[in-house]
Amino acid sequence: MNLHELPAHVIARRVQSGELSALEVTNAALAHIEKVDGASGQLDYETTGPPDYAIHAFITVTAERARAQARAVDAKLAAGKDPGPLAGIPFTVKDIFCVEGTPTTAASRILANFTAPYTATPVARLEAAGGVMLGKVNLDEFTYGSSNESSAFQPATRNPWDTSRVPGGSSGGSAAAVAAFEGALSLGTDTAGSIRQPASFCGVVGMKPTYGRVSRYGLIAFGSSLDCPGPLARNVTDAAMMLNVIAGADPRDATAATVHVPDYTARLHEGVRGLRIGLSPEYFRVTFFDAATGELHERALPEEIRAATLRAAELLAQAGAEIIEDVPMPHTKYGIPAYFVISRVEAASNLHRFDGVKYGHRTKAAVGDLREMYRKSRAEAFGGQPKLRILMGMYVSAAQYSEQYYNRALRVRSLIRRDFEEAFDPAGRKRLHALLTPATPSTAFPIGDVFGDSVLMQYSDQLNVPANHAGNPGVSLPAGFDADGLPIGIQLLGPDFSEGTLLRVGRAYELATEADAWRREKSVSVA
Amino acid sequence: MPEEITPEVFNHLVELAALELAPEEAAYLRRELNHQLAAIHILEQIPLEARIEPAARGVPYPPEVSAPLREDVHLPYPNVAALLAQAPEMDDDQFVVPEIPHEELE
DSSP states (O other), rough: OOOOSOOOOHHHHHHHTTSSSSHHHHHHHHHHHHHHHHSBBBBTTTOOOOOOOOOEEEEOOOHHHHHHHHHHHHHHHHHOOOTTTTTEEEEOOOOBBBBBTSSSSTGGGGTTTBOOOSSSHHHHHHHTTTTEEEEOOOOOOGGOOOOSSOOOSBSSBBBBBBTTTTTSTHHHHHHHHHHTTSSSSSEEEEESSSHHHHHHHHHHHEEEEETBBBTTTTTTOSOOOEEEEEEEEESHHHHHHHHHBBSSSOOOOOSSOOOOOOOTTTTGOOOOTTOOOOOOGGGGGGEEEETTTTTEEEEOOOOHHHHHHHOOOOOOHHTTTTTEEOOOTTTTGHHHHHHHHHHHHHHHHHHHOOOOSSSSSSOOOSSSSSHHHHHHHHHHOHHHHHHHHHHHHHHHSSSSTTIIIIIIIHHHHHHHHHHHHHHOOSSSSSSSSEEEEEOOOOOOOBBTTTTTTTTHHTTTTTTTTTHHHHHHOEEEEEEEOOSOOOEEEEEEOOSOOOOHHHHHHHEEEEHTTTTTGGGGOOGGGGG | OOOOSSSHHHHHHHHTTOOOOOOHHHHHHHHHOOOOOOGGGGGSSSSOOOOOOOOOOOOOOGGGGSOOOOOOOOOOTTHHHHHHTTTSSSEEEEOOOOOOOOOOOO
């Protein structure tokens, strides 16, 4: 196996044993990025050439920084010191996290000139554990999207399995990088599925931990009641190793819960015997909104996605799990409408700080006064999605409308949360340890097909967003391919802080499908 | 479907949001806002009993898992210069901005 294709847990073991140097691993990853990634995302990118079939996952490759970190890991080992559990593992970071001394853009023109003065806690923890950051990867502007197409840094990331398709989003750069072997791990964020949906589209593992499980210090905020940093990896073991390092309390983030962090790798092999895993009919229907009539329409889930999810249930049953059918999750279909309100109010609030005074873009146009400077700076440097979210957030939280919209959406969130509480209640009727669902209502869609229709794009997250409202953890797992050769994903959702159980179920599913032919497929970029 | 966000309402929002929009961009954003609002109206189908409280977030934070309050002590930031270096315009350690709209008090 090529060095850049090694799983994270194998790299760490071999680096720790001296079989490989961290520098060799880093150089192999950087050489591979050079080969497959093509032009990095940039402002005002123009090309007249034909599509180049490159991945375009990166905004910034930090090659020299990575080599210096790798040398430091090797030096620790040479001195007989422990380099940490992630020794020499190359990883990427969604460009929404501050990393000291690196451009931190949020894929927005408004932060294109911003160099982070400090490092986000989860990144600092990955580096302290011996991980080697290869660079910052692309995303939808400020994370506002599900396809990566809204990035101000073009070319936007492509799906490594078919470069005419989107990688999903907003952590599309993260998912594509991991799928295309550009680093073994990536740090993403999930506000309505932004880890799980691109992971599903790109055929990798993506976990949204419980709200509060991972510190957000140094994360550029979107929806403060929803945002969760989490791992993307090519297998469950690697995701568990990464979560071990990034999870836990942080004196710099009051929302980081002080819940004990177990070793998420310790029980991966305990299997699923005795676990109660649910299926809910509400997750096997896809709802779409018709703006012309104002009505929600239901469609059946694509057959291949339905079949992959049901097969997973069968395999888990054969491995000893008890499958509980007909779990009611009646408020699932209200997840996106409630999200349209709550996330926009929070986004508008969080975007007020970008005013061209203390950092970021300031207009060069002549202005009469401060207000005009604000307006011109924001107009020039925010893309369409931030503008749309600011306007919606201001409307639905206005004094005369907030009862009708914002307060109602927050009450609907209580109902969505109640669905989860009832399903996972240890004394309840269903007593689930996990809920098994499809990860997405479709596989990766063609570039340009959905972008521009903000309602249809948002509905791409409909099977993911309820867990963000509720705060519960979820993981999406690769589960084969559809007839077009595009990855299919399944999702496991669990009670608060049950990441260990979800990863254990995920590992059992991996083992049950280990012999499947699709497990040996590699994305086109490395063919 | 009647348009909830009329051009007048929209222009007011744009002003509040401290934005300026080209006509084509404004037309696109206003259309999308109205589509999104139509989707939001689906929430009105749900009977909400009075006892259903708004949830500021999903996960409860009982005291045993909540971060304790920090000591109320001033921790100087280690690299103030790096923070200030990001500002578009400075005069010593002051941020420089254009004229601030104001009225003279009598």
